[in-house]
Amino acid sequence: MLNAFFTIIKHEMLITLRSAHAWLIPLLFFGMVVCLFPLTLGPDTDVLKKIAPGIVWVAAVLATLLSIENIFRADAEAGYLDLLLLSPQPLAFLMLAKIISHWLVYGLPLVMLSPLLGMVLQLTPAASLTLFYSLLIGTPVLSMMGAIGAALTVNIRQQSLLLPILILPLYIPVLIFGTNAVMAADNNLPVSGDLALMAALSLASMAFAPLFTSLALRTGANQ
Amino acid sequence: MIPQWFKNYFFSLRAFYQTSSLLLPWLIAAFSVCFIYGLAGGLFLAPADYQQGDAFRIIYVHVPAALTAMAVYSIMAMSGLMVLVFRMKIAAICMTCSAQIGVWFTFLALVTGSIWGKPMWGTWWIWDARLTSVLVLFFLYLGFIILHSVLPNNSGRDRACAILAVVGVINLPVIHYSVIWWNTLHQGPTISKFARPSIAPAMLHPLLAMIAAFLLFYGIILLTRMRNEILLREIKSQWIKEEFSHELA
Amino acid sequence: MSEYKAHLQVAQLAFERNQQLLFSNIHFTLRAGQVLQLRGENGAGKSTLLRILGAFLEPVAGEICWDKKSVLLNARAYQESLHYLGHHNGLKANLTIRENCELYASIAALTGSPDNVLQQLALLHLADKPVKLLSAGQARRAALARLMLDPRALWLLDEPMTGLDENGRNILSATLLKHLSHGGMAVIATHYDLDLHCDMQTLQLGRAHA
Numbered sequence: 304m305l306n307a308f309f310t311i312i313k314h315e316m317l318i319t320l321r322s323a324h325a326w327l328i329p330l331l332f333f334g335m336v337v338c339l340f341p342l343t344l345g346p347d348t349d350v351l352k353k354i355a356p357g358i359v360w361v362a363a364v365l366a367t368l369l370s371i372e373n374i375f376r377a378d379a380e381a382g383y384l385d386l387l388l389l390s391p392q393p394l395a396f397l398m399l400a401k402i403i404s405h406w407l408v409y410g411l412p413l414v415m416l417s418p419l420l421g422m423v424l425q426l427t428p429a430a431s432l433t434l435f436y437s438l439l440i441g442t443p444v445l446s447m448m449g450a451i452g453a454a455l456t457v458n459i460r461q462q463s464l465l466l467p468i469l470i471l472p473l474y475i476p477v478l479i480f481g482t483n484a485v486m487a488a489d490n491n492l493p494v495s496g497d498l499a500l501m502a503a504l505s506l507a508s509m510a511f512a513p514l515f516t517s518l519a520l521r522t523g524a525n526q
Numbered sequence: 527m528i529p530q531w532f533k534n535y536f537f538s539l540r541a542f543y544q545t546s547s548l549l550l551p552w553l554i555a556a557f558s559v560c561f562i563y564g565l566a567g568g569l570f571l572a573p574a575d576y577q578q579g580d581a582f583r584i585i586y587v588h589v590p591a592a593l594t595a596m597a598v599y600s601i602m603a604m605s606g607l608m609v610l611v612f613r614m615k616i617a618a619i620c621m622t623c624s625a626q627i628g629v630w631f632t633f634l635a636l637v638t639g640s641i642w643g644k645p646m647w648g649t650w651w652i653w654d655a656r657l658t659s660v661l662v663l664f665f666l667y668l669g670f671i672i673l674h675s676v677l678p679n680n681s682g683r684d685r686a687c688a689i690l691a692v693v694g695v696i697n698l699p700v701i702h703y704s705v706i707w708w709n710t711l712h713q714g715p716t717i718s719k720f721a722r723p724s725i726a727p728a729m730l731h732p733l734l735a736m737i738a739a740f741l742l743f744y745g746i747i748l749l750t751r752m753r754n755e756i757l758l759r760e761i762k763s764q765w766i767k768e769e770f771s772h773e774l775a
Numbered sequence: 776m777s778e779y780k781a782h783l784q785v786a787q788l789a790f791e792r793n794q795q796l797l798f799s800n801i802h803f804t805l806r807a808g809q810v811l812q813l814r815g816e817n818g819a820g821k822s823t824l825l826r827i828l829g830a831f832l833e834p835v836a837g838e839i840c841w842d843k844k845s846v847l848l849n850a851r852a853y854q855e856s857l858h859y860l861g862h863h864n865g866l867k868a869n870l871t872i873r874e875n876c877e878l879y880a881s882i883a884a885l886t887g888s889p890d891n892v893l894q895q896l897a898l899l900h901l902a903d904k905p906v907k908l909l910s911a912g913q914a915r916r917a918a919l920a921r922l923m924l925d926p927r928a929l930w931l932l933d934e935p936m937t938g939l940d941e942n943g944r945n946i947l948s949a950t951l952l953k954h955l956s957h958g959g960m961a962v963i964a965t966h967y968d969l970d971l972h973c974d975m976q977t978l979q980l981g982r983a984h985a
Contacts, residue, residue, distance in 0.1 A: 310881035318869040321905075382863030385831065386921070390882045391855045397882065451693060455686050459676055469669040469690060472662050473697045476704035483711060504700070515693055518610070521850075522685040523832045679794070681833045 307392055308400045315404035326370075330412045333366040337420045348425045355424035356434060356485035360478055363413050363438060364445060368467045370409040371449030374401065375457045375520070384457075384520065394517035402450045402513065403443075410442040426489065433488035433498075437481040440501045444477045447512035454519035477504055539756045540765050542616055546749040553746050560739035567732025575729075581645040586733060588638035590740035591631050592660055598628035598744060599663060602670075603695030606688030615759075616752075618684035621691060622674060623751040627744055629667040635660050655709035659702045666694045779928035779958045781842030781856065782806040783828075788837030790823060797823060798980055801837065805929075807958035810951075810973055812965060815980030821964035822861070824980065825931045828962060829859040841929075857929040862937070864918035868907040872898060872917045875906060876924065883925045892923045896946060911938040916946065923950060930954060930961040 319325050340358050344350055378384045387397050417438045421431030452470040459465065484497035535545045568586035575582040602624040608617035639660065643652045651657075670690055677683040760766050782805060789799035797820040805811055813821045826832045828839065830850040839846040841853045866875045876889035893899045896916050906914055915938045922930065930951075936944055948971060951961060955973050963969060 304884075307881040307884070310878060314867070314870060314874060314878045317874070318867060321869045378867075380863065381867060382861050382865035383867055385829070385859050385861065386865050386879065386882060388831065389829075389854045389857065389859060391884055392882065451689070455673065455690060456676075463676075465672065465676060468665075469673060472665045472669070472701065473693070475662060476697075476700050479704045479708045483708070511696075515689055519686060519689050522689070523680070523682040523826075678792075680791075681835075 304392055304396060307390075307397065311397060311400040312404040312407070315401060316408055319408045326408045326412060329366040329370040329409050330416060332369060333362050333413050334416060334420065336362040336365060337424070341424070351425045352489065355421060355426050355430075356437075356482040356489075358424065359417055359420055359434060360438075360441075360481050363417070363442060364471075364474055364478065366413055367410060367442065367445040367449060368470065371405065371446060371453050372456075372466050374405050374450055374453045376453075379457050388521065394520070395513040398450065398513040398516045398520075399509065402446050402516070405450070406443050406446040410446050414438045414442055421485075426485070429491075430485050430489040433494050434485045436494075436498060437484045437501065440498060440505055441477045441481045443505050444501070444508045445474060447508040448473045450516045451512055451519060454516045457520070477501060480504070537614065537616055539616060539619075539760055543753055543756050543769070546753055550746065550749055553742055553749070557739055557742035557746060560735045560742060564732045564736035564739050567728075568736060572729045572732055573726070579645075581642065584638050584642045586736045588635060588642055589733060590737045591635040591638060592656070593737055594740040594744055595628055595631040595635055595660065595663060595667075597741065598624050598631060599666070599691075599695065599698070602628060603691045606691035606695075609684050609688040610692065615684075618688070619752050619755045619759075620748070621684070621688060623748055623755060625667060625670050625674070625691075626751065627747050629664070629671060631740070631744070632660060632664040632667055636664060653709070653712075655702075655706040658705050658709070662701050662705070663698070666698070670694070779807055779856075779960075781928060783929060783960065784838075784840040784843075785828070786838050786840075788824075788827065788834050788839070790820065790827060790832075791835045792823070799836070801978070803976060803978060805960045805962065805976075807960060808955050808974055809960050810955065810969070810971065810975045811960075811962045812969055812975055812977045813962060813980060814965065814977060819980040821980055822933050825859070825861070825933050825962065825964055829857060829931050830854050831859075856927055857931060858922050858925070858927050859931045860918060860922065860935055861933045864906075864914050865921070866906045866914060866917060869905055871903045871905050872909075872920070873902040875917065876920055879921050880924065883921075885925055887924075889920060889924060892920050895923065895950075896920060897942065912940050912943055915939055916943050919947060919950060922954075926957075928959055930959065930963075932961060932963045934964055934966065936965065 337358055340354065341351060344354070375384060378387075387394060390397065414435060418431040418435045421434045422428075426434065449466070449470055452466040455469065456466050480497045480501045484494045484501070487494050487497065534541060536542050564586060568583055572583070574580050602621050605617040605621035605624065608614050609621060636657070639657045640650050643657075644650055646652075670687060673690055674683065674687050677686060757766065784804045786802055787799075788801035790797045801824065803811060813824060815821050823832065827834050830839075830846055830853055833847065839853075841856065844852075846853045866872075867878070870878065872893065873889065876893070880886070880889070890899060890902075893902050896919060898913065898917055898920075901909065901913060901917075906917065909917065915935075919935075935947055939947060952971065952973065954961065969975070
């Protein structure tokens with residue numbers, strides 16, 4: 304079972320690395336959206352500092368939603384998803400592997416870019432570091448919950464914004480805790496509370512989201 | 527866990543249809559009593575509030591609407607759970623109809639909350655914890671309804687929507703408490719006017735009556751819509767022909 | 776001698792699409808070594824019936840029993856005993872054939888190397904080529920690899936001959952006959968008569984169905 308876990312992760316990453324542009328696109332989107340705000344709101348340092356956590360987090364959410372939409376689509380079209388459904392291994396476990404590999408390819412780059420964006424938005428180094436940690440702990444939640452939405456909408460033909468509509472309300476706690484951690488760091492307040500709460504959300508979502516994702520894939524709702 | 531007589535009266539489509547025919551008149555009667563008392567008490571009999579004047583009377587619509595919206599979501603999620611675990615058709619119908627009704631209660635709560643806010647704070651919208659939570663509930667309802675309408679009509683649709691409802695209800699407390707916390711961080715220690723003040727009995731009793739009235743109203747509309755849905759689904763079956771035979775004759 | 780004990784029983788199966796009845800009253804029993812041929816025009820519901828048999832879709836009415844147990848209530852165990860080959864090959868386009876076999880082996884908890892199977896499929900020389908660079912017929916043949924790597928009792932094949940050249944068709948027929956001789960069974964949707972020497976039933980979908 305563990306073999307399947309790591310093999311899936313390895314092969315999923317192989318696929319993405321072979322089409323290099325795939326993971327680059329959400330990353331560039333992330334960066335560009337963040338850069339739009341100084342252009343629209345002006346370069347005033349104090350203003351940017353204040354809104355930086357919110358902007359970076361919302362941009363990360365948008366970039367994740369862009370990429371998570373397709374986590375199952377190519378597999379469903381290729382008939383590969385059926386193989387997972389027919390497997391003797393627990394589907395939730397296979398889903399966990401798939402979502403983790405998705406996060407490694409699409410979420411982790413966002414996390415890596417975030418301190419740079421923090422600096423660009425005039426955050427202090429301490430706050431930028433907290434931004435990095437908050438995204439590191441929080442983006443897995445985005446991928447996990449997003450996967451549930453992707454599983455529910457996997458075969459819906461029109462590429463509408465249905466998935467974001469379904470999943471955005473569920474992102475609110477992570478957004479609140481994540482941005483608050485950074486704002487606390489900016490004011491030299493302790494951040495461990497927020498980060499701990501986010502870690503709890505992260506672990507809980509890793510436990511439950513694969514179950515719901517596999518349940519959603521088995522409904523046959525979209526055929 | 528659930529007594530057999532309950533299952534006999536409610537769990538099959540046909541039994542539900544027949545039981546609801548008997549229940550509806552009583553529900554309508556109870557609703558009328560509660561509603562009239564609640565309206566009369568709230569609009570006329572209860573004294574004007576010390577701080578807010580007559581403007582406070584909108585709580586007789588706002589609070590019942592918000593409570594009903596949340597109750598309906600819980601019922602929707604419980605029905606969803608029964609769809610997933612027991613594959614019950616009646617639960618799927620209850621879930622879908624509840625969503626369609628609940629979204630309007632949520633909308634009403636938002637609008638009345640907004641109207642209440644104008645004399646209170648001078649703005650049409652205030653980002654306090656309760657209203658924001660109701661707004662999130664509104665989005666959850668809308669998401670459910672949209673998913674239901676986009677998916678093709680087969681048994682998988684009910685299960686998919688049930689999953690969405692259950693995931694939503696699990697997240698709802700998390701969202702609610704995070705919003706409350708967010709609110710205390712940003713608004714400081716000002717006590718919201720929506721917080722529970724000690725409330726005089728003359729004001730409280732009509733409020734309770736209105737809450738009961740709203741819940742009964744939900745029950746009435748829910749049963750009516752479910753009956754419609756049952757008719758639509760079972761239109762070709764024998765028992766429907768028997769049921770309406772006296773009209774066809 | 777048959778390795779597989781269970782058999783498939785289908786009764787009164789019906790399915791609707793967009794409130795319209797697609798097919799109804801489908802009955803058949805399939806035992807070890809038997810093949811069911813699904814015939815019918817385009818749109819008659821062959822693919823849909825195969826997906827229902829694969830427990831990916833639920834029928835509107837009727838029952839499927841595998842090994843005398845209802846499939847609806849016990850879909851997981853049933854699905855572990857079947858192979859499904861649809862219109863799409865179930866291969867990841869950006870991976871090579873060998874990598875696809877590795878991935879499948881880990882998902883299906885298999886051990887051993889796929890080389891022997893790839894040799895039988897005449898694909899060994901292409902084993903390290905990404906699937907997206909293969910021709911349609913080569914990819915279809917590569918899709919057969921999992922049927923041969925993973926022994927499962929029931930094969931559900933949706934127009935498996937599509938895109939295969941004569942060589943490919945021979946390989947598929949040989950594989951199928953070998954599977955049947957081990958006591959396996961198959962439901963095959965096809966546009967033209969399968970020329971197989973085996974115990975074959977035919978189910979015609981469409982306006983006049985069996």
